[in-house]
Amino acid sequence: MGLFTTPIKTLDDLFTHMLQDIYYAEQQIAKALPKMIDKAGAPALKQAFEKHLHETEAQVTRLEAVFGSLGKPVKGVTCAAIDGIISETKEIMGDVGDPEVMDAALIAGAQAVEHYEITRYGTLAAFAKQLGHAEAAGLLEKTLTEESATDAALTKLAGAGVNRKAAA
Numbered sequence: 754m755g756l757f758t759t760p761i762k763t764l765d766d767l768f769t770h771m772l773q774d775i776y777y778a779e780q781q782i783a784k785a786l787p788k789m790i791d792k793a794g795a796p797a798l799k800q801a802f803e804k805h806l807h808e809t810e811a812q813v814t815r816l817e818a819v820f821g822s823l824g825k826p827v828k829g830v831t832c833a834a835i836d837g838i839i840s841e842t843k844e845i846m847g848d849v850g851d852p853e854v855m856d857a858a859l860i861a862g863a864q865a866v867e868h869y870e871i872t873r874y875g876t877l878a879a880f881a882k883q884l885g886h887a888e889a890a891g892l893l894e895k896t897l898t899e900e901s902a903t904d905a906a907l908t909k910l911a912g913a914g915v916n917r918k919a920a921a
């Protein structure tokens with residue numbers, strides 16, 4: 754347990770902690786996406802990132818509604834995992850010169866982010882259901898669906914030419 758962290762005793766404590774974690778994570782993702790939009794070369798990839806930036810901003814608001822539905826204060830806690838994924842992606846972006854390899858690198862980084870979100874929202878929705886928070890569960894499942902759709906869209910873009918161009 755960290756010095757300034759709240760002890761986690763119950764499943765409800767764990768649920769709250771993980772909500773705060775994903776709230777922080779979504780905010781970091783919203784900050785990172787503009788740079789990725791800027792670096793994306795393929796117009797379809799740029800569009801996909803722009804669409805997901807809007808979704809991400811709405812997901813932050815949706816999480817505030819989740820906190821509200823639980824009667825809990827809106828709060829974030831540092832997510833070491835998203836900080837790591839984003840800093841690794843930025844490091845790779847800094848090392849890539851070729852624009853087509855850049856697109857492949859951006860997709861790889863973005864999919865790592867989406868997969869983290871998918872695992873977290875899946876767990877959060879399951880915890881919410883178990884704890885009897887039906888409204889929160891519905892909101893969390895809505896975001897889970899968006900993250901899964903984003904992941905699928907990125908897989909499609911990679912398969913539809915980004916990887917082939919990067920290999921050429």
Ligand code: FE
Nearest residue numbers: 779809812870
């Ligand atoms: Fe998200």
Ligand code: FE
Nearest residue numbers: 774832833834
């Ligand atoms: Fe985390």
Ligand code: FE
Nearest residue numbers: 867870900903
């Ligand atoms: Fe996402």
